[in-house]
Amino acid sequence: MIRKTRVLFATRFAEMAEYRAEVIIWMLSGTISLVMMLVWMAQAAAAPGGQIGGYDGSQFATYFLSVWLVGQLLVVWVGWELDFMIRQGTLSPKLLRPLDPMWPEYAAHVAERFVRIGPMLVLLVIFAALSGASFTRDLWAYPVTLGLCILGFTCRFLYEYTLGLLAFWTESSTSFSEVAWLLYAALGGLFAPLAFYPQWVQNIAVWTPFPYMLGLPAQVLAGKATLSQAGSGALILFGWVIFFWFVRLLVWRLGLKKYGAVGA
Amino acid sequence: MTRYLRLIRIFTGATVSAQLEYRANFIGAVLSSLGQVGVALLAIGVLFGQGSDTVGGWTFREALLVTGFFILTEGFIAVFVQPNMSRIAEAIRTGSMDFTLLKPLDAQFSVSTRYLNVLRVPDILIGLGLIVYAASALTVTLAGVLIAAVLYLSALTIVYCIWLALSTTAFWFVKTQNVAELFNGVFGAARFPVTAFPLPVRFALTFVVPVALITTVPAQAMTGRLSPALALASPLVALALFAVTRWFWLRAVASYTSASS
Numbered sequence: 001m002i003r004k005t006r007v008l009f010a011t012r013f014a015e016m017a018e019y020r021a022e023v024i025i026w027m028l029s030g031t032i033s034l035v036m037m038l039v040w041m042a043q044a045a046a047a048p049g050g051q052i053g054g055y056d057g058s059q060f061a062t063y064f065l066s067v068w069l070v071g072q073l074l075v076v077w078v079g080w081e082l083d084f085m086i087r088q089g090t091l092s093p094k095l096l097r098p099l100d101p102m103w104p105e106y107a108a109h110v111a112e113r114f115v116r117i118g119p120m121l122v123l124l125v126i127f128a129a130l131s132g133a134s135f136t137r138d139l140w141a142y143p144v145t146l147g148l149c150i151l152g153f154t155c156r157f158l159y160e161y162t163l164g165l166l167a168f169w170t171e172s173s174t175s176f177s178e179v180a181w182l183l184y185a186a187l188g189g190l191f192a193p194l195a196f197y198p199q200w201v202q203n204i205a206v207w208t209p210f211p212y213m214l215g216l217p218a219q220v221l222a223g224k225a226t227l228s229q230a231g232s233g234a235l236i237l238f239g240w241v242i243f244f245w246f247v248r249l250l251v252w253r254l255g256l257k258k259y260g261a262v263g264a
Numbered sequence: 265m266t267r268y269l270r271l272i273r274i275f276t277g278a279t280v281s282a283q284l285e286y287r288a289n290f291i292g293a294v295l296s297s298l299g300q301v302g303v304a305l306l307a308i309g310v311l312f313g314q315g316s317d318t319v320g321g322w323t324f325r326e327a328l329l330v331t332g333f334f335i336l337t338e339g340f341i342a343v344f345v346q347p348n349m350s351r352i353a354e355a356i357r358t359g360s361m362d363f364t365l366l367k368p369l370d371a372q373f374s375v376s377t378r379y380l381n382v383l384r385v386p387d388i389l390i391g392l393g394l395i396v397y398a399a400s401a402l403t404v405t406l407a408g409v410l411i412a413a414v415l416y417l418s419a420l421t422i423v424y425c426i427w428l429a430l431s432t433t434a435f436w437f438v439k440t441q442n443v444a445e446l447f448n449g450v451f452g453a454a455r456f457p458v459t460a461f462p463l464p465v466r467f468a469l470t471f472v473v474p475v476a477l478i479t480t481v482p483a484q485a486m487t488g489r490l491s492p493a494l495a496l497a498s499p500l501v502a503l504a505l506f507a508v509t510r511w512f513w514l515r516a517v518a519s520y521t522s523a524s525s
Contacts, residue, residue, distance in 0.1 A: 022442055029445035032303075035453045039311065039460045043319060052314050172292020175299075182299045185306075192310040 008104055013111035023115050026075070027123075033071060033190050037064030037131065040192070053196055059222070061131035063193055065124060066218035071190065072120055073113060073149045074213060076156050078105050079177035082164030086259065087171070095256075102161060102248075109157060136223030144230045145217045151237040152213035156184070158244035159209075165248070168255035188214030209240040271369070272377055279347075279380045293383035300338060301390050304331050304455050311456075320459030326487055327457055328398035333416070333479040334455040336391025340420055341427070342384035348376050349427045349444060353434035359522050372513050376428065395486075404486050411495065412485035418502035419478040425505040426473075428513065435516035454479040474501055 016023065040060040044052050055063065085091040085101075094101040127133070135141075163180055166173040185191065187201075187210035194202055194215050205211050212233040219225035225233075283289075308331050312324050319327055352375055355361040365371050430443045450473050453461070458469050458476035470476040477498045484490040 025442050025445055029442075029449040031449040032307075032452050035456070036307065038453075038462060038465050039319070039456055042460055042462050043311070043314075043316065045462070046320075047316060052316070170292070171286065171288050172295070175292035175295040178296050178299045182302050185303065191307050196310055196314060198313070 004099070005107075008107040009111055012104065012108040013114060016108065016112045016115045020115055023112060024119055027072060027116055027120060030068075030071060030075070032185070033064050033068040034127070036191050037061055037068075040064065041131065053193070055193070058132045058134060061128070061133035062135060062222045063218060063224075065127055065131065065133045066135070066221035067188075067190060067214060068127075069120070069124055069221070070145070070149055070152070070214055070217045072116060074153050074156050075112075075116075076109060076153070076160045078109065078157060079160045079164035080174055081105060082161065083167045083174050086165075086167040091259070100252075102252075105161070106157060109153070135221050138223065140227060141220050141223065144227070144234075145220050148212070148217040148220065148230065148234055148237065151234060151241060152209075152217065155209050155213060155237055155241050155244060158241065158248050162244065162248045162251050165251045165255045168258045183208070184210050184214065187211060189218065190214065193219075209237060212237045212240075268373060271373075275378050276380060279378070280382050283380075283382050290383055294386060297339075297384065297386045297390065300387060301335055304335055307455060320457050320461070322457045322459065325398050325401045326483065327460075329395060329402070329483040329486060330457045330479050331455055332391050332394035332398055333419075333482055334391075335394060336388060337419070337423060337451075337454070337478055339384060339387030339389075339391050341423060342387055343381050345424055345427050346444070347379040347381045349431040351375070351379065352431040353443075356434050356520070361520065362522055365517065365520070371517060372428075372510070376424070399486060402487055405488065408486050408488050411490070412482045415477075415485050415490075415495065415498050416482040418499040419482060421502040422474055422477060422498075422505055425502070425509040429509045432509070432513050432516045435520055450475060451478075457483070477501060 037060060040052070040055070041057045044050060044055060044057045044060055050056050051059075082091075082105075085094070091101065094104075128135070159180065160177060163176045164173055166176060187194070187205040187208055189211060194205060194211050197205070216225060216230065216233040220230050308324075308327055311319055312327070317323060322330070352361075355364065355375075364374055367374060426447055427444055430447060433443060450469075453465075453469055454475045458466050458480040461469060466476075477494075481490065481494055481498050485495065
């Protein structure tokens with residue numbers, strides 16, 4: 001088991017290190033939180049009192065840079081991989097292995113994070129210096145953020161995987177992933193802190209995993225969330241992970257039957 | 265010239281009929297379009313939802329005009345530009361660029377017009393609809409609309425040139441299939457009027473990467489707030505970029521050595 005994990009991880013890491021230029025390009029293309037940061041900072045500077053909704057320019061910078069960082073750690077593209085594997089049939093040889101094909105994909109995503117994190121931290125320091133962001137000085141916040149990111153990433157991976165499995169039935173499963181991204185971006189707090197939304201949107205959002213995946217760790221990093229908020233968020237996320245785990249398993253089993261029937 | 269027009273007609277017919285084979289994809293494409301529009305409207309909605317009447321000196325309707333141009337441009341890229349440009353790197357990697365270069369026809373023309381993605385035409389319609397809706401509450405003159413149309417044409421030229429230049433780099437660095445994502449990253453800023461950004465960023469978005477010329481300037485022309493200098497700058501930048509990318513493309517093709525040699 002441990003040996004399997006190590007081999008999987010090592011091979012996928014080697015593969016991702018080979019694609020490092022692509023990884024950096026993908027990293028640079030996810031700029032929407034940075035765009036929002038700049039606009040909100042300008043808005044705050046123009047507003048009377050220099051702040052909007054309790055955020056001044058530097059707090060906006062801190063929040064959106066945290067969102068950017070967390071968002072980078074939560075990137076998942078497995079839906080596209082599955083769409084390709086199922087339509088082209090490259091899934092078939094993977095089914096022969098005594099290992100659920102989900103694990104190599106999971107390992108690839110985790111390995112990619114290790115390629116990504118170096119240049120990402122460099123950029124973060126530059127952006128923070130340019131925008132005047134200041135992250136929390138409470139040391140507990142950093143391991144807690146990391147923990148929330150791992151849970152959030154696992155949650156996102158599982159639901160994206162489930163959406164990707166819809167490729168067994170439809171040609172356009174990646175469009176579902178795009179719509180899921182919209183929900184994630186909107187309710188996660190990519191455009192603005194969740195408190196800026198109308199009350200009814202916030203009421204809906206707390207029933208989804210998104211605010212705990214993106215907004216909560218960002219608020220922890222910015223020093224705007226307490227340890228108990230982070231703890232209850234982690235529990236909720238854990239619940240979602242278990243839920244999506246079983247949904248994924250169910251869809252996978254149903255899909256395999258369908259795949260066997262058509263692809264044989 | 266008529267020969268090229270006839271070719272465009274043939275290319276369009278071929279690519280449209282190929283795509284109509286897969287009609288079920290249409291549902292997916294509509295979902296994607298709605299997603300794109302949703303993101304654009306949410307971003308601007310949240311921004312104006314905090315009690316301020318203006319963003320960077322633009323009222324909601326005026327900013328909506330910019331968002332409309334943004335969605336329209338995204339639609340233009342998805343329908344006309346991206347399907348062609350994304351195939352350049354692939355053709356170089358596999359060596360099938362040989363066939364394009366052997367044809368008795370300008371290679372840049374042929375790599376730029378061969379494919380269309382008709383499934384994303386709804387984006388263009390939504391963008392146009394949004395522009396009309398936003399303009400309906402503003403005082404817009406006919407002259408303003410005409411100037412905006414001309415300026416938007418140069419904006420589209422600029423977009424095409426940037427994409428072509430980025431894709432052309434594949435002639436030297438084969439592995440650049442997603443280099444155009446870099447453009448998307450910067451272009452995301454075009455969803456807002458350029459004055460909504462802090463001053464140094466505004467400068468960069470106007471002069472370094474001319475994102476401001478793509479959406480803000482046509483919108484300014486429609487509302488009649490355009491300075492003559494910018495009105496002149498946009499077509500000039502478009503012409504210059506077109507000439508430079510043309511030269512760049514010819515250089516690239518000259519250094520092409522095919523896949524196996």
